[in-house]
Amino acid sequence: MKVVMVSSEALPFCKVGGLADVVYSLSKKLVINKINASIILPLYKCIKESQGFKDNARLISTLNIDMAWRKLSCDVYCYEINNVTYYLIGNEYYFSRKDIYGENDDFERFAFFSLASYKVIKEVIKKVDIVHIHDWQGAAVSLLHHHYKDRNDNIRFMLTIHNPAFQGICDRNDLWNYFNLPEYYFDNGLARLDDKVNLLKAAICLSDIVTTVSPTHRDELRRGISSYGLEKILPSKGTDFVGVLNGLDTKEFNPTTDRYIYANYNKDNVNMGKKINKENLMEELGLKDPNKPLFCIVSRLTHQKGISFIVNNIQKLLKLDLNLVILGKGEKDFENQLSFYCDSKENACCLLKYSNELAHKIYAASDFLLMPSKYEPCGIAQLIALRYGTIPIASKVGGLKDTIVSYNTLNEDVANGLLFNFDDDNFLLNVIFAIDLYSKKRIMSKIIHNAMNSSSSWTKASKEYIRLYRQMIQKNKLSN
Numbered sequence: 001m002k003v004v005m006v007s008s009e010a011l012p013f014c015k016v017g018g019l020a021d022v023v024y025s026l027s028k029k030l031v032i033n034k035i036n037a038s039i040i041l042p043l044y045k046c047i048k049e050s051q052g053f054k055d056n057a058r059l060i061s062t063l064n065i066d067m068a069w070r071k072l073s074c075d076v077y078c079y080e081i082n083n084v085t086y087y088l089i090g091n092e093y094y095f096s097r098k099d100i101y102g103e104n105d106d107f108e109r110f111a112f113f114s115l116a117s118y119k120v121i122k123e124v125i126k127k128v129d130i131v132h133i134h135d136w137q138g139a140a141v142s143l144l145h146h147h148y149k150d151r152n153d154n155i156r157f158m159l160t161i162h163n164p165a166f167q168g169i170c171d172r173n174d175l176w177n178y179f180n181l182p183e184y185y186f187d188n189g190l191a192r193l194d195d196k197v198n199l200l201k202a203a204i205c206l207s208d209i210v211t212t213v214s215p216t217h218r219d220e221l222r223r224g225i226s227s228y229g230l231e232k233i234l235p236s237k238g239t240d241f242v243g244v245l246n247g248l249d250t251k252e253f254n255p256t257t258d259r260y261i262y263a264n265y266n267k268d269n270v271n272m273g274k275k276i277n278k279e280n281l282m283e284e285l286g287l288k289d290p291n292k293p294l295f296c297i298v299s300r301l302t303h304q305k306g307i308s309f310i311v312n313n314i315q316k317l318l319k320l321d322l323n324l325v326i327l328g329k330g331e332k333d334f335e336n337q338l339s340f341y342c343d344s345k346e347n348a349c350c351l352l353k354y355s356n357e358l359a360h361k362i363y364a365a366s367d368f369l370l371m372p373s374k375y376e377p378c379g380i381a382q383l384i385a386l387r388y389g390t391i392p393i394a395s396k397v398g399g400l401k402d403t404i405v406s407y408n409t410l411n412e413d414v415a416n417g418l419l420f421n422f423d424d425d426n427f428l429l430n431v432i433f434a435i436d437l438y439s440k441k442r443i444m445s446k447i448i449h450n451a452m453n454s455s456s457s458w459t460k461a462s463k464e465y466i467r468l469y470r471q472m473i474q475k476n477k478l479s480n
């Protein structure tokens with residue numbers, strides 16, 4: 001079986017969110033299960049300038065891409081890692097930018113990516129069984145395929161929704177302007193949602209199976225919770241809309257072998273291990289009192305991640321008996337306020353950057369992870385935290401609900417974290433509850449053990465994806 005993922009992010013090359021981890025880990029697992037897996041990815045500047053790319057990538061094709069009146073070209077490079085082939089779509093103008101997202105012409109950039117991906121699938125990779133699209137950036141591939149497919153073409157499509165807030169929206173005439181497609185895809189509703197062209201909607205309709213990254217988020221999307229209008233279309237998919245809980249790369253995130261942290265540890269010596277990590281990290285960051293619990297936030301600093309709760313409460317929060325470390329980048333307002341209030345405090349440190357190494361150190365050192373997400377399709381930070389014996393304090397939404405068993409006095413044998421309905425009024429109360437829990441050593445120890453016993457490898461999720469791929473192919477055979 002030949003599976004091609006189309007994604008705007010994938011490790012080990014480029015990462016903004018958990019999407020990059022999913023595409024990387026899932027394709028690695030597919031190959032282990034004897035499936036031919038490849039990934040199509042834009043060749044961003046950061047990839048092109050990396051030594052790995054210079055040493056290992058091969059230029060395999062140069063394609064002409066017509067984007068309506070724009071006559072463009074695309075260099076296709078090939079790079080193999082873990083037996084997964086990465087096809088990197090090169091175009092200086094669109095992808096040699098400082099950041100991956102956030103440009104004024106993002107829509108046009110990913111339209112180009114989709115046109116090029118479709119051509120790579122048809123002309124370079126060939127004989128593909130499954131195209132697995134992740135989020136809106138490659139969603140137009142399904143529409144292009146629908147428009148151009150011939151009778152011998154048996155490609156099946158899967159769409160995975162990682163973030164429903166971004167849907168690839170444009171005007172009716174942009175169907176032609178960016179994709180050379182007729183406007184009747186708007187008129188007949190296939191690519192239309194609420195009077196706009198909506199690429200995710202088109203991919204939902206054209207995919208044999210749509211997934212999202214946890215069962216609870218699947219229900220939320222069907223019921224109109226944080227679904228950004230997709231509740232109008234997803235229920236019609238019935239059982240072809242599935243929630244598959246993401247896994248975690250348990251090799252990369254393993255406190256027993258982690259090369260970044262100050263001391264490795266396991267379930268049996270977790271207290272000692274975390275103590276060493278905490279003392280060292282706090283010293284490095286200039287935080288004074290390691291006897292107080294260390295709370296961390298490792299996150300994109302965005303609305304989705306509930307950073308407004310932190311910002312609205314930060315002054316009161318820092319007056320509590322705790323330490324706080326924040327690592328991440330995001331919306332400028334959040335960045336400015338957090339760094340302003342944490343600046344030169346003895347118990348707080350705000351690091352406005354992405355750093356994989358620091359993230360590992362923070363997970364190993366912290367007592368609690370704060371994750372007050374407004375919505376969270378799956379979430380990866382809580383999975384890492386659990387593995388490192390760091391207790392997640394999270395909102396009761398999406399994948400957080402599916403991976404965290406919230407502590408109460410009756411369930412200390414299974415509880416591995418705390419779940420709350422966050423709002424501005426009770427946010428601080430929840431943190432105070434956690435500080436109190438920290439003083440109860442016996443219960444804390446139980447919860448830490450339960451957390452470290454939580455299973456989150458990719459084995460289960462990859463099996464489920466393979467089952468769904470097979471089901472798609474089977475259905476195709478039956479209908480032929």
Ligand code: GLC
Binds near residue numbers: 378
């Ligand atoms: C998005 C979601 C996050 C999920 C990740 C990977 O970033 O916001 O919840 O874990 O995709 O699926």
